[in-house]
Amino acid sequence: MQDDNKRYVERDRNWHPPAYAPGYKTTVARSPSQALVSLQRPSVSELSGPDFRALRMGPHDNDLLMNYREGQGQDALPIGERIIMFGRVVDQYGKPVPHTLVEMWQANAGGRYRHKKDAYLAPLDPSFGGVGRCLTDDDGWYRFRTIKPGPYPWPNGINTWRPAHIHVSVMGPSISTRLITQMYFEGDPLIPICPIVQTINDPDAVETMIGRLDMARSRPMDCLAYRFDLVVRGELQTYFENQ
Amino acid sequence: MQQPNSVGTHDLMLRETASQTAGPYVHIGLALDVAGLPERDEEIWNQLAKPEADGEHIEVVGQVIDGNGDLVRDALIEAWQADGQGQYQPAFDLQKPFNSFGRTATTAVGDSEWTLTTVKPGAVTRGDGKTMAPHINLAIFARGVNIQLQTRLYFEDETDANAACPVLSAIESPARRQTLIAKREEADGKVRYRLDIRLQGEGETVFFDF
Numbered sequence: 001m002q003d004d005n006k007r008y009v010e011r012d013r014n015w016h017p018p019a020y021a022p023g024y025k026t027t028v029a030r031s032p033s034q035a036l037v038s039l040q041r042p043s044v045s046e047l048s049g050p051d052f053r054a055l056r057m058g059p060h061d062n063d064l065l066m067n068y069r070e071g072q073g074q075d076a077l078p079i080g081e082r083i084i085m086f087g088r089v090v091d092q093y094g095k096p097v098p099h100t101l102v103e104m105w106q107a108n109a110g111g112r113y114r115h116k117k118d119a120y121l122a123p124l125d126p127s128f129g130g131v132g133r134c135l136t137d138d139d140g141w142y143r144f145r146t147i148k149p150g151p152y153p154w155p156n157g158i159n160t161w162r163p164a165h166i167h168v169s170v171m172g173p174s175i176s177t178r179l180i181t182q183m184y185f186e187g188d189p190l191i192p193i194c195p196i197v198q199t200i201n202d203p204d205a206v207e208t209m210i211g212r213l214d215m216a217r218s219r220p221m222d223c224l225a226y227r228f229d230l231v232v233r234g235e236l237q238t239y240f241e242n243q
Numbered sequence: 244m245q246q247p248n249s250v251g252t253h254d255l256m257l258r259e260t261a262s263q264t265a266g267p268y269v270h271i272g273l274a275l276d277v278a279g280l281p282e283r284d285e286e287i288w289n290q291l292a293k294p295e296a297d298g299e300h301i302e303v304v305g306q307v308i309d310g311n312g313d314l315v316r317d318a319l320i321e322a323w324q325a326d327g328q329g330q331y332q333p334a335f336d337l338q339k340p341f342n343s344f345g346r347t348a349t350t351a352v353g354d355s356e357w358t359l360t361t362v363k364p365g366a367v368t369r370g371d372g373k374t375m376a377p378h379i380n381l382a383i384f385a386r387g388v389n390i391q392l393q394t395r396l397y398f399e400d401e402t403d404a405n406a407a408c409p410v411l412s413a414i415e416s417p418a419r420r421q422t423l424i425a426k427r428e429e430a431d432g433k434v435r436y437r438l439d440i441r442l443q444g445e446g447e448t449v450f451f452d453f
Binding site for chain 2: 003004013016017025027028031032036037039040041042045053054057071092094104113114116130167169178182196200206209232
Protein backbone atom coordinates (compact mmCIF):
# COMPACT_ATOMS: atom_id res chain seq x y z
CA MET A 1 0.00 0.00 0.00
CA GLN A 2 1.16 3.50 -0.80
CA ASP A 3 1.26 4.70 2.79
CA ASP A 4 3.90 2.11 3.54
CA ASN A 5 6.36 4.26 1.60
CA LYS A 6 6.15 7.02 4.19
CA ARG A 7 7.96 7.54 7.42
CA TYR A 8 7.44 10.22 10.02
CA VAL A 9 10.29 11.82 11.90
CA GLU A 10 10.61 10.06 15.23
CA ARG A 11 8.74 11.72 18.05
CA ASP A 12 11.15 13.21 20.59
CA ARG A 13 9.65 12.05 23.84
CA ASN A 14 11.99 14.18 25.90
CA TRP A 15 10.63 17.22 24.15
CA HIS A 16 7.05 16.19 24.84
CA PRO A 17 5.99 15.84 28.45
CA PRO A 18 6.75 12.48 30.08
CA ALA A 19 3.83 10.30 31.13
CA TYR A 20 4.85 10.50 34.78
CA ALA A 21 5.11 14.09 35.99
CA PRO A 22 4.19 14.12 39.70
CA GLY A 23 3.75 17.89 39.93
CA TYR A 24 0.60 17.22 37.91
CA LYS A 25 -0.92 14.80 40.39
CA THR A 26 -3.32 12.95 38.10
CA THR A 27 -0.38 11.63 36.07
CA VAL A 28 0.85 9.60 39.05
CA ALA A 29 -1.78 6.86 38.67
CA ARG A 30 -2.34 7.33 34.95
CA SER A 31 1.18 6.90 33.62
CA PRO A 32 2.38 3.52 32.38
CA SER A 33 5.24 2.08 34.40
CA GLN A 34 6.44 -0.14 31.55
CA ALA A 35 8.44 1.17 28.61
CA LEU A 36 6.62 1.94 25.37
CA VAL A 37 7.14 -0.75 22.74
CA SER A 38 8.67 0.85 19.66
CA LEU A 39 7.38 -0.30 16.29
CA GLN A 40 10.59 -0.53 14.31
CA ARG A 41 8.72 -0.95 11.09
CA PRO A 42 5.57 1.14 11.00
CA SER A 43 2.87 -0.11 8.67
CA VAL A 44 -0.10 1.38 6.91
CA SER A 45 -1.88 1.04 10.26
CA GLU A 46 0.20 3.84 11.71
CA LEU A 47 1.10 5.71 8.53
CA SER A 48 -2.44 6.40 7.35
CA GLY A 49 -5.23 8.35 8.96
CA PRO A 50 -8.63 9.91 8.35
CA ASP A 51 -9.27 12.68 5.83
CA PHE A 52 -12.18 14.87 6.92
CA ARG A 53 -12.87 16.82 3.74
CA ALA A 54 -16.30 15.19 3.44
CA LEU A 55 -17.31 15.98 7.04
CA ARG A 56 -20.20 18.40 6.73
CA MET A 57 -19.57 21.42 8.89
CA GLY A 58 -21.95 24.16 9.86
CA PRO A 59 -21.34 27.74 8.69
CA HIS A 60 -20.32 28.86 12.20
CA ASP A 61 -18.44 25.81 13.36
CA ASN A 62 -15.27 27.94 13.63
CA ASP A 63 -17.02 31.01 15.05
CA LEU A 64 -17.61 30.73 18.78
CA LEU A 65 -19.16 34.20 18.91
CA MET A 66 -22.04 32.84 16.87
CA ASN A 67 -22.23 29.07 17.11
CA TYR A 68 -23.87 28.64 20.50
CA ARG A 69 -26.10 31.72 20.77
CA GLU A 70 -27.88 30.87 17.55
CA GLY A 71 -28.87 27.40 18.66
CA GLN A 72 -30.04 28.73 22.00
CA GLY A 73 -32.01 31.60 20.51
CA GLN A 74 -29.83 34.14 22.30
CA ASP A 75 -29.64 37.63 20.85
CA ALA A 76 -26.70 38.71 22.98
CA LEU A 77 -23.12 38.12 21.96
CA PRO A 78 -20.90 36.34 24.48
CA ILE A 79 -19.17 38.52 27.08
CA GLY A 80 -15.40 38.82 26.98
CA GLU A 81 -12.40 39.78 24.88
CA ARG A 82 -13.22 39.23 21.23
CA ILE A 83 -10.30 37.54 19.50
CA ILE A 84 -9.36 35.82 16.28
CA MET A 85 -7.21 32.74 16.83
CA PHE A 86 -5.44 31.67 13.67
CA GLY A 87 -2.35 29.97 12.42
CA ARG A 88 -0.84 27.55 10.03
CA VAL A 89 -0.39 23.82 10.34
CA VAL A 90 2.98 22.77 8.93
CA ASP A 91 5.16 19.73 9.30
CA GLN A 92 8.69 19.70 10.68
CA TYR A 93 10.07 20.46 7.23
CA GLY A 94 7.88 23.55 7.03
CA LYS A 95 5.53 21.95 4.52
CA PRO A 96 1.95 23.18 4.92
CA VAL A 97 -0.63 20.59 5.94
CA PRO A 98 -3.76 21.38 3.92
CA HIS A 99 -7.31 20.17 4.55
CA THR A 100 -6.61 18.80 7.99
CA LEU A 101 -9.05 18.90 10.89
CA VAL A 102 -8.32 21.41 13.66
CA GLU A 103 -10.63 21.30 16.67
CA MET A 104 -10.63 23.47 19.79
CA TRP A 105 -12.49 23.84 23.06
CA GLN A 106 -12.25 26.25 25.94
CA ALA A 107 -13.78 27.86 29.02
CA ASN A 108 -15.65 31.16 28.81
CA ALA A 109 -14.32 34.58 29.81
CA GLY A 110 -14.70 33.69 33.50
CA GLY A 111 -12.93 30.34 33.28
CA ARG A 112 -16.12 28.23 33.36
CA TYR A 113 -16.62 25.32 31.00
CA ARG A 114 -20.00 24.41 29.59
CA HIS A 115 -19.60 20.84 30.80
CA LYS A 116 -21.82 18.86 33.15
CA LYS A 117 -18.89 18.20 35.43
CA ASP A 118 -17.60 21.76 35.81
CA ALA A 119 -19.03 23.18 39.05
CA TYR A 120 -16.79 26.26 39.35
CA LEU A 121 -18.78 29.17 40.82
CA ALA A 122 -18.00 31.54 37.95
CA PRO A 123 -21.18 31.63 35.83
CA LEU A 124 -21.87 30.18 32.43
CA ASP A 125 -22.37 32.66 29.62
CA PRO A 126 -25.78 32.00 28.03
CA SER A 127 -24.36 32.94 24.62
CA PHE A 128 -21.18 30.89 24.75
CA GLY A 129 -20.63 27.16 24.17
CA GLY A 130 -16.86 26.89 23.77
CA VAL A 131 -16.30 24.46 20.90
CA GLY A 132 -14.99 25.02 17.39
CA ARG A 133 -13.66 23.08 14.43
CA CYS A 134 -12.44 23.79 10.92
CA LEU A 135 -10.31 22.36 8.15
CA THR A 136 -7.06 24.03 7.16
CA ASP A 137 -7.18 25.63 3.73
CA ASP A 138 -5.06 24.81 0.67
CA ASP A 139 -2.05 26.47 2.31
CA GLY A 140 -2.47 25.00 5.78
CA TRP A 141 -4.16 28.00 7.46
CA TYR A 142 -6.95 27.71 10.00
CA ARG A 143 -8.93 30.38 11.85
CA PHE A 144 -11.41 30.69 14.68
CA ARG A 145 -13.24 33.64 16.18
CA THR A 146 -13.86 33.42 19.92
CA ILE A 147 -13.67 34.98 23.37
CA LYS A 148 -10.39 34.88 25.25
CA PRO A 149 -10.88 32.27 28.00
CA GLY A 150 -10.31 33.09 31.65
CA PRO A 151 -7.98 31.27 34.06
CA TYR A 152 -9.57 28.91 36.54
CA PRO A 153 -8.70 27.06 39.75
CA TRP A 154 -8.38 23.30 39.86
CA PRO A 155 -7.70 20.76 42.57
CA ASN A 156 -4.01 19.92 42.26
CA GLY A 157 -2.06 21.93 44.79
CA ILE A 158 -3.90 23.95 47.42
CA ASN A 159 -4.06 27.01 45.20
CA THR A 160 -3.42 25.96 41.62
CA TRP A 161 -4.77 27.88 38.63
CA ARG A 162 -4.63 27.11 34.96
CA PRO A 163 -3.39 29.90 32.73
CA ALA A 164 -5.88 31.05 30.12
CA HIS A 165 -5.73 28.36 27.44
CA ILE A 166 -7.52 26.92 24.47
CA HIS A 167 -7.33 23.18 23.89
CA VAL A 168 -6.26 22.46 20.33
CA SER A 169 -6.54 19.15 18.50
CA VAL A 170 -4.99 18.50 15.09
CA MET A 171 -5.06 15.33 13.06
CA GLY A 172 -2.43 15.89 10.37
CA PRO A 173 -1.97 13.34 7.59
CA SER A 174 -1.95 10.22 9.75
CA ILE A 175 -2.60 8.85 13.21
CA SER A 176 1.17 9.19 13.70
CA THR A 177 0.89 12.98 13.50
CA ARG A 178 -2.18 13.16 15.75
CA LEU A 179 -1.66 15.78 18.42
CA ILE A 180 -3.60 17.43 21.21
CA THR A 181 -2.07 20.46 22.87
CA GLN A 182 -3.07 23.70 24.54
CA MET A 183 -2.55 27.25 23.33
CA TYR A 184 -1.51 29.69 26.04
CA PHE A 185 -1.49 33.46 25.69
CA GLU A 186 1.71 35.45 25.37
CA GLY A 187 2.73 37.16 28.58
CA ASP A 188 0.41 35.30 30.95
CA PRO A 189 2.20 35.14 34.34
CA LEU A 190 0.36 31.92 35.25
CA ILE A 191 2.19 30.00 32.50
CA PRO A 192 5.48 29.42 34.36
CA ILE A 193 3.74 28.30 37.57
CA CYS A 194 1.26 25.89 35.98
CA PRO A 195 1.93 22.22 36.88
CA ILE A 196 0.53 21.07 33.52
CA VAL A 197 2.80 23.41 31.55
CA GLN A 198 5.64 22.34 33.84
CA THR A 199 5.26 18.70 32.82
CA ILE A 200 7.43 19.86 29.91
CA ASN A 201 11.13 20.00 30.74
CA ASP A 202 12.41 22.11 27.88
CA PRO A 203 11.48 25.82 27.93
CA ASP A 204 11.77 25.88 24.15
CA ALA A 205 9.04 23.26 23.99
CA VAL A 206 6.82 25.45 26.16
CA GLU A 207 7.36 28.25 23.65
CA THR A 208 5.74 26.11 20.94
CA MET A 209 2.45 26.38 22.86
CA ILE A 210 2.26 30.16 23.18
CA GLY A 211 -0.12 32.11 20.97
CA ARG A 212 1.33 35.46 19.95
CA LEU A 213 -0.55 38.74 19.80
CA ASP A 214 -0.70 39.74 16.14
CA MET A 215 -1.82 43.33 15.72
CA ALA A 216 -1.56 43.13 11.94
CA ARG A 217 -4.30 40.50 11.83
CA SER A 218 -6.48 42.16 14.43
CA ARG A 219 -9.56 44.09 13.33
CA PRO A 220 -9.66 47.74 14.43
CA MET A 221 -12.57 48.54 16.74
CA ASP A 222 -13.61 44.88 16.64
CA CYS A 223 -11.23 42.16 17.85
CA LEU A 224 -7.60 41.33 18.59
CA ALA A 225 -5.79 38.41 16.96
CA TYR A 226 -3.53 35.68 18.31
CA ARG A 227 -1.40 33.57 16.02
CA PHE A 228 -0.76 29.94 16.89
CA ASP A 229 1.11 27.82 14.38
CA LEU A 230 1.07 24.07 14.82
CA VAL A 231 3.96 21.83 13.81
CA VAL A 232 3.25 18.15 13.22
CA ARG A 233 5.78 15.40 12.60
CA GLY A 234 7.68 15.66 9.34
CA GLU A 235 6.89 13.23 6.57
CA LEU A 236 9.68 11.42 4.77
CA GLN A 237 9.58 9.17 1.74
CA THR A 238 11.47 5.92 1.97
CA TYR A 239 13.54 5.02 -1.04
CA PHE A 240 15.51 1.99 0.10
CA GLU A 241 13.26 0.07 2.43
CA ASN A 242 13.90 -3.61 1.74
CA GLN A 243 17.42 -4.76 2.39
CA MET B 244 18.24 23.55 25.84
CA GLN B 245 18.72 20.07 24.44
CA GLN B 246 17.81 17.22 26.73
CA PRO B 247 20.51 14.53 27.04
CA ASN B 248 18.50 11.86 25.29
CA SER B 249 16.86 14.02 22.68
CA VAL B 250 16.66 12.69 19.18
CA GLY B 251 19.27 14.51 17.14
CA THR B 252 17.64 16.98 14.82
CA HIS B 253 19.39 19.32 12.48
CA ASP B 254 18.85 23.02 12.97
CA LEU B 255 16.73 23.42 9.89
CA MET B 256 14.02 21.13 11.09
CA LEU B 257 11.16 22.57 13.12
CA ARG B 258 10.31 20.99 16.43
CA GLU B 259 6.92 19.37 16.82
CA THR B 260 4.40 21.37 18.85
CA ALA B 261 4.52 19.95 22.36
CA SER B 262 1.65 17.78 23.57
CA GLN B 263 -0.55 18.58 26.55
CA THR B 264 -3.22 16.59 28.32
CA ALA B 265 -6.70 16.76 26.83
CA GLY B 266 -7.90 17.55 30.37
CA PRO B 267 -11.16 16.78 32.15
CA TYR B 268 -13.40 18.63 29.70
CA VAL B 269 -12.18 17.05 26.46
CA HIS B 270 -15.80 16.14 25.72
CA ILE B 271 -16.76 19.76 25.07
CA GLY B 272 -14.54 19.68 22.04
CA LEU B 273 -14.52 16.06 20.89
CA ALA B 274 -17.58 14.34 22.42
CA LEU B 275 -20.23 17.04 22.68
CA ASP B 276 -23.06 14.82 23.78
CA VAL B 277 -21.06 13.53 26.75
CA ALA B 278 -20.38 17.11 27.85
CA GLY B 279 -24.08 17.94 27.63
CA LEU B 280 -23.61 20.23 24.65
CA PRO B 281 -25.99 20.24 21.68
CA GLU B 282 -24.52 18.18 18.84
CA ARG B 283 -23.80 19.63 15.43
CA ASP B 284 -25.28 18.19 12.23
CA GLU B 285 -22.36 15.81 11.85
CA GLU B 286 -20.25 14.50 14.70
CA ILE B 287 -17.36 12.04 14.67
CA TRP B 288 -18.51 9.31 17.02
CA ASN B 289 -18.52 5.62 17.81
CA GLN B 290 -20.52 4.08 14.98
CA LEU B 291 -17.86 3.13 12.46
CA ALA B 292 -20.15 0.70 10.66
CA LYS B 293 -23.77 1.15 9.73
CA PRO B 294 -25.93 -1.98 9.46
CA GLU B 295 -25.41 -2.12 5.69
CA ALA B 296 -21.61 -2.18 5.94
CA ASP B 297 -19.85 -5.28 4.61
CA GLY B 298 -18.23 -7.54 7.15
CA GLU B 299 -18.91 -9.22 10.47
CA HIS B 300 -20.71 -6.71 12.67
CA ILE B 301 -19.33 -6.48 16.18
CA GLU B 302 -19.38 -4.32 19.24
CA VAL B 303 -16.15 -3.51 20.99
CA VAL B 304 -16.32 -2.44 24.63
CA GLY B 305 -14.09 -1.90 27.59
CA GLN B 306 -13.16 0.12 30.60
CA VAL B 307 -10.10 2.19 31.32
CA ILE B 308 -8.48 1.52 34.69
CA ASP B 309 -5.80 3.51 36.48
CA GLY B 310 -2.85 2.40 38.61
CA ASN B 311 -5.04 2.17 41.72
CA GLY B 312 -7.54 -0.11 39.99
CA ASP B 313 -10.08 2.69 39.76
CA LEU B 314 -12.13 3.45 36.68
CA VAL B 315 -10.97 6.30 34.49
CA ARG B 316 -14.28 7.96 33.76
CA ASP B 317 -13.09 10.82 31.59
CA ALA B 318 -11.06 9.18 28.83
CA LEU B 319 -11.55 9.86 25.15
CA ILE B 320 -10.53 7.05 22.80
CA GLU B 321 -9.91 7.25 19.08
CA ALA B 322 -10.10 4.18 16.89
CA TRP B 323 -8.51 3.59 13.49
CA GLN B 324 -9.08 0.29 11.74
CA ALA B 325 -9.23 -1.40 8.39
CA ASP B 326 -12.56 -2.45 6.92
CA GLY B 327 -13.73 -6.08 6.74
CA GLN B 328 -11.42 -6.66 3.78
CA GLY B 329 -8.32 -5.29 5.48
CA GLN B 330 -8.35 -1.95 3.66
CA TYR B 331 -8.13 1.38 5.41
CA GLN B 332 -10.72 3.86 4.22
CA PRO B 333 -9.23 7.28 4.90
CA ALA B 334 -12.01 9.36 3.34
CA PHE B 335 -14.23 10.01 6.35
CA ASP B 336 -17.82 10.46 5.26
CA LEU B 337 -20.82 9.80 7.47
CA GLN B 338 -22.90 9.01 4.40
CA LYS B 339 -20.81 5.90 3.79
CA PRO B 340 -21.65 2.56 5.41
CA PHE B 341 -18.19 2.26 6.97
CA ASN B 342 -15.55 4.65 8.26
CA SER B 343 -12.12 3.59 9.45
CA PHE B 344 -12.10 6.29 12.13
CA GLY B 345 -14.24 6.78 15.20
CA ARG B 346 -14.27 8.17 18.70
CA THR B 347 -15.69 6.95 21.98
CA ALA B 348 -15.45 7.91 25.62
CA THR B 349 -15.73 6.52 29.11
CA THR B 350 -18.23 8.47 31.17
CA ALA B 351 -19.17 9.39 34.71
CA VAL B 352 -22.16 7.06 34.75
CA GLY B 353 -22.50 3.34 35.54
CA ASP B 354 -19.74 0.99 34.46
CA SER B 355 -18.09 3.73 32.42
CA GLU B 356 -17.62 1.52 29.38
CA TRP B 357 -16.43 2.81 26.05
CA THR B 358 -18.09 1.19 23.05
CA LEU B 359 -17.54 1.00 19.31
CA THR B 360 -20.07 -0.27 16.79
CA THR B 361 -18.04 -1.59 13.90
CA VAL B 362 -17.10 -4.54 11.75
CA LYS B 363 -14.25 -6.88 12.50
CA PRO B 364 -11.25 -5.61 10.55
CA GLY B 365 -9.54 -7.82 8.01
CA ALA B 366 -5.85 -8.61 8.28
CA VAL B 367 -3.50 -5.89 7.01
CA THR B 368 -0.24 -6.59 5.22
CA ARG B 369 2.84 -4.61 6.12
CA GLY B 370 5.29 -3.13 3.60
CA ASP B 371 7.66 -6.06 4.08
CA GLY B 372 4.94 -8.50 3.07
CA LYS B 373 4.28 -9.78 6.60
CA THR B 374 0.65 -10.00 7.56
CA MET B 375 -0.54 -8.46 10.80
CA ALA B 376 -3.41 -10.09 12.66
CA PRO B 377 -6.71 -8.18 12.57
CA HIS B 378 -6.47 -5.25 14.95
CA ILE B 379 -7.91 -1.88 15.86
CA ASN B 380 -5.53 0.98 16.65
CA LEU B 381 -6.60 2.86 19.76
CA ALA B 382 -5.35 6.16 21.16
CA ILE B 383 -6.27 7.13 24.71
CA PHE B 384 -6.53 10.78 25.72
CA ALA B 385 -7.48 11.87 29.24
CA ARG B 386 -6.83 14.12 32.17
CA GLY B 387 -3.51 13.01 33.62
CA VAL B 388 -2.31 11.66 30.28
CA ASN B 389 0.22 14.15 28.93
CA ILE B 390 0.53 12.59 25.50
CA GLN B 391 -1.89 10.09 24.07
CA LEU B 392 -1.29 6.41 24.78
CA GLN B 393 -1.26 4.34 21.60
CA THR B 394 -2.25 0.71 21.68
CA ARG B 395 -3.85 -2.02 19.59
CA LEU B 396 -6.81 -4.27 20.19
CA TYR B 397 -6.55 -7.84 18.86
CA PHE B 398 -9.18 -10.59 18.88
CA GLU B 399 -8.93 -13.77 20.96
CA ASP B 400 -10.53 -15.94 18.27
CA GLU B 401 -7.71 -15.11 15.82
CA THR B 402 -5.28 -17.46 17.54
CA ASP B 403 -3.16 -18.40 14.53
CA ALA B 404 -3.04 -14.89 13.08
CA ASN B 405 -2.14 -13.45 16.47
CA ALA B 406 0.68 -15.99 16.87
CA ALA B 407 2.09 -14.94 13.49
CA CYS B 408 1.61 -11.20 13.91
CA PRO B 409 4.95 -9.39 13.62
CA VAL B 410 3.76 -6.58 15.87
CA LEU B 411 2.55 -8.79 18.69
CA SER B 412 5.78 -10.77 18.37
CA ALA B 413 7.78 -7.57 18.79
CA ILE B 414 6.53 -7.39 22.38
CA GLU B 415 9.33 -9.11 24.25
CA SER B 416 7.20 -10.44 27.09
CA PRO B 417 4.65 -13.02 25.90
CA ALA B 418 2.55 -12.34 29.01
CA ARG B 419 2.29 -8.69 28.06
CA ARG B 420 1.01 -9.56 24.57
CA GLN B 421 -2.11 -10.87 26.26
CA THR B 422 -2.99 -7.36 27.43
CA LEU B 423 -3.96 -6.52 23.84
CA ILE B 424 -6.26 -9.49 23.21
CA ALA B 425 -9.97 -8.71 23.47
CA LYS B 426 -12.24 -11.46 24.83
CA ARG B 427 -15.17 -12.61 22.75
CA GLU B 428 -18.66 -12.52 24.28
CA GLU B 429 -22.07 -13.05 22.84
CA ALA B 430 -24.90 -10.92 24.13
CA ASP B 431 -28.40 -10.58 22.69
CA GLY B 432 -27.28 -12.50 19.62
CA LYS B 433 -24.52 -9.96 18.97
CA VAL B 434 -20.82 -10.59 18.95
CA ARG B 435 -18.97 -8.38 21.35
CA TYR B 436 -15.28 -8.10 22.16
CA ARG B 437 -14.13 -6.74 25.47
CA LEU B 438 -10.78 -5.16 26.23
CA ASP B 439 -10.01 -3.29 29.40
CA ILE B 440 -7.17 -0.83 29.16
CA ARG B 441 -4.98 -0.75 32.25
CA LEU B 442 -2.88 2.37 32.31
CA GLN B 443 -0.47 1.25 35.03
CA GLY B 444 0.54 -1.60 37.27
CA GLU B 445 -0.64 -5.19 37.25
CA GLY B 446 -1.75 -6.27 33.79
CA GLU B 447 -0.63 -2.94 32.35
CA THR B 448 -1.64 -2.62 28.72
CA VAL B 449 1.16 -2.46 26.18
CA PHE B 450 1.49 1.00 24.67
CA PHE B 451 3.41 1.67 21.50
CA ASP B 452 5.71 4.33 20.15
CA PHE B 453 5.64 4.67 16.36
